């Protein structure tokens with residue numbers, strides 16, 4: 001069994017996170033609840049920031065907040081000196097509500113609406129990452145109308161095929177994201193932007209995909225972008241001041257996963273850029289990165305309570321918990337793998353292999369197939385590890401299940417940062433029909 005961050009087993013044989021017994025969390029907040037080990041989040045953030053410092057490179061580490069967007073997390077990210085990557089008006093609004101410094105916010109998205117872009121101008125964010133020609137036109141219109149400058153990068157697809165799930169690769173030519181580097185789109189975007197009065201073209205961005213383990217893909221992408229920047233240097237005497245190399249650094253969900261430490265990816269990419277900068281006599285650009293999963297993924301643990309069990313003789317044993325695909329769609333969507341423990345029986349011998357199933361009306365609502373956990377009975381607590389990224393953020397109310405509570409833990413203290421949805425939350429958007437509508441039907 002592999003424990004993460006500050007996780008330990010206490011004398012009572014219970015899982016502890018950040019010095020707090022998880023049975024205490026369950027007693028106070030019920031289940032399902034996602035807890036974040038904030039010391040681990042801080043360690044991950046510091047790991048990225050320190051890497052750049054050691055390399056002596058000007059940088060911004062932007063938390064890709066799509067992984068888990070929440071006011072309290074943005075507050076902590078701010079204190080750690082992180083920047084923020086948002087992809088919608090909703091994430092931007094969350095950042096505004098968290099008083100996140102606007103100049104450290106970067107706005108992404110392949111179909112930002114005019115009203116979203118106007119909001120970004122109003123808030124005065126630090127940079128917009130332009131995805132397509134339509135967006136260039138929209139931005140020009142807004143910036144001219146408002147007579148307001150805005151820093152921009154262009155997102156490019158460097159033609160790197162990353163080996164991860166097909167749904168989460170983004171760097172290949174056939175992608176809905178960005179301007180292609182090889183077919184001339186990136187050059188055309190650059191030509192349109194390089195002398196714009198309001199849109200201040202800082203440079204390029206790429207993101208090759210998510211949950212990637214190999215260092216090479218990141219290095220190749222960084223090199224491809226530097227080569228393009230060199231062409232613009234030679235042909236247009238233009239120097240980019242920023243190179244944003246995205247996120248995507250893989251984490252260890254199960255013992256079979258073998259990622260590098262997050263800073264290894266960053267160091268390798270940055271050194272590749274430094275080398276080419278020297279070769280091209282190119283002023284070293286500031287390096288921006290956008291890790292999401294590798295900042296929050298392994299800091300999160302979901303606590304569930306065991307309910308019913310079902311044995312299908314000679315086939316499998318189902319252990320059902322009080323959440324499932326509504327609070328973690330990843331196993332159903334990507335066939336993602338997780339590990340779990342019985343958090344109130346950490347010292348019990350491992351039992352048979354079971355399938356941990358959710359409570360939704362979908363056969364595919366299974367959190368782990370083939371989990372080797374100790375024997376459980378109803379009321380036991382299952383802790384599913386590494387659920388900090390793309391779980392709560394992708395949660396739904398399917399079957400009208402309530403979204404779970406989210407709790408931060410640090411140094412023996414726990415703090416609720418998202419309350420569990422109540423029944424009235426589940427109908428808050430519904431409008432009852434007026435009586436005359438119903439009467440007409442009868």
Ligand SMILES: Cc1ncc(COP(=O)(O)O)c(C=O)c1O
Pocket residue numbers: 064067085108170207209210211246247248249290291292293294389
């Ligand atoms: C543009 C962009 N930046 C950053 C990220 C964060 O990726 P990850 O959570 O894998 O670090 C994503 C998601 O894949 C993304 O699309």
Ligand SMILES: N[C@@H](CCCC[NH3+])C(=O)O
Pocket residue numbers: 066168210211330334389390
């Ligand atoms: N939601 C995906 C990652 C998408 C990354 C965003 N571009 C996952 O859970 O793995």
